[in-house]
Amino acid sequence: MTSPETGPAEDTGLLPVATPARTRAAVRELARPYRxxxxxxFGTLVVATAVGLFTQPLLGRIVDLAADREAEAVTGVVLLLVVVAVVQGVLTGVGVARIAKLGETVLARLRERFVERVLGLPLERVERAGSGDLTVRVTGDVSLVAEAVRSALPELARSVVAIVLTLGAMAVLDWRFLVAALLAVPVQAYTARWYLRRAVPLYAEQRVVTGRLQQQLLATIGGAVTVRTLRLERAHTERVTTRSRAAVGITMRGVKLVLSFYCRLHVGEFIGLAGVLGVGYWLVRDGSASLGTATAAALYFHSLFGPINAALVLLDDAQKATAGLSRLVGVADLPPPEEPGRPATARDASVTVAGLAHSYDDGHPVLHGIDLTLAPGEKVALVGASGAGKTTLAKLIAGIHRPSAGTVRLGGADLTELGPAAVRGAIALVTQETHVFSGPLAEDLRLARPGASDAELRAALARVDALTWAEALPDGLATVVGDGGHRLTSAQTQSLALARLVLADPPVAILDEATAEAGSTGARALEKAAAAAVEGRTALIVAHRLTQAATADRVVVLDAGRVVETGTHDALRAAGGRYAALWEAWTGTREAAHRTPAPAPSQHPAARPTSRTPAAPAGPQT
Incomplete structure (x- = not known):
């Protein structure tokens, strides 16, 4: 699949990359307000370079004065050289600073657009691309573009201005000097074209290869426990090795390309300098130019070595930055999630799942025909062995993924009819992968409700029993946490996530093993906090600890992507089925196997145990 804006889309699901034309257009759009x-x-750089061009004629004048034995006149010329150097230095500094400010401002706007689009992307799209691709764009690509803006852009601007004005100055001395200098242009132009033709696709490929390597490293290191448990060390090591070799190989190709580039540039310099010196010798011998004029011409061309080489060498940085920039623009140009023209309205906080099926890869379904209903205010625990499909079901209900088949309804309205914004406001998902944002603790909490007062923040913390430790921090709620700040424990981090849930105040809450990282010492306190956070809400709790299931209104047991049991904790224990076995393994007793089955309470018909055969399609839902 291809697009004129983003180019070919890869089967890997990586986020899009903008075409060169679109990248240039995006830069123009961002820079337009800062004309x-x-x-x-650029005007200041032009004036600074023009002033600096007086240096070579003044040096030539010194040569003429020395040849005519007029040493006393040299002092005045030297003073003029000092004035030229000072004026040029000041103006160059001002011009470079303004160009750098322009670049930083445009980059800041691009960053804002990039972050806005990333935060608005469906999480399913981000997960399909992989965290490695997004991580490289946020870190490596942004760093490349930022470095180019701070150093390469001002230097390139100064070099281009110096080249144009210096060639003009050589023409003023004598048009034949300009012709001689231009002998180097065909070689340099061919070299630049040869390089660009190879560098653009090479550096674009390098960013993709680096992203794949990053993704593999994150998957291997992040899942180290699982890798060791399943004895997949060799397979993962081979994958890392293969992708590392690919990254090294493409880097070496870049090194060889740059070395060839420099060699070709030196040939052009030799041809141009030889031409200028030859013309100077001929003109001085013929009497058409003085020795000082020929000296000034040679110095002019020699002064071009720096700007020309800088401009051409900066093409290397420019191509790397352009490759990174196109990847940032590709994401920044992604359209925001579409909102329905006439969004539906949820009548209550009930959740209804009907015929739900999902697969991440074709032919490998994870869920099969799930039917489930959560009444308003009901707390349902979802349990099952690892790989049963609990997290997938939680993400589907939260609207993160779209089901392959079936529907998810909130208050009678399909999630697609409500729209992404309404779903985000109505359903909150808290996972075990919580994050502490850098900054004051109070601002971290206000991410859930920007206008929350200090009293509301304290009330939220108190509800999840976190106010005591929060106020005991060095600066209380003003304590800087996250990277470079005060380090919070795993239990405190998850308490913070639960407090944000309270502040967001959604009618439906989904906790996906949100207390899994607490450790045995803080488990009970965190489970109590989780129960307080979901009080009064419709809640689906993916239970890491079965003590959470014991306090739920209803327990749903998943096995191999199917609902195999549903009912109250006591009824399922008494039934002696899958849940009873899980409870026995959890508590270390055999009490569940010897108890007499008891019917579920009449007020919850859905609590009656269903068939415990693994092939059972689903349990009763009303």
């Missing part, structure tokens, strides 16, 4: 700053910066 005056751009004109002022």
């Amino acid at each position: 005056l700053l751009a004109v002022g910066g």
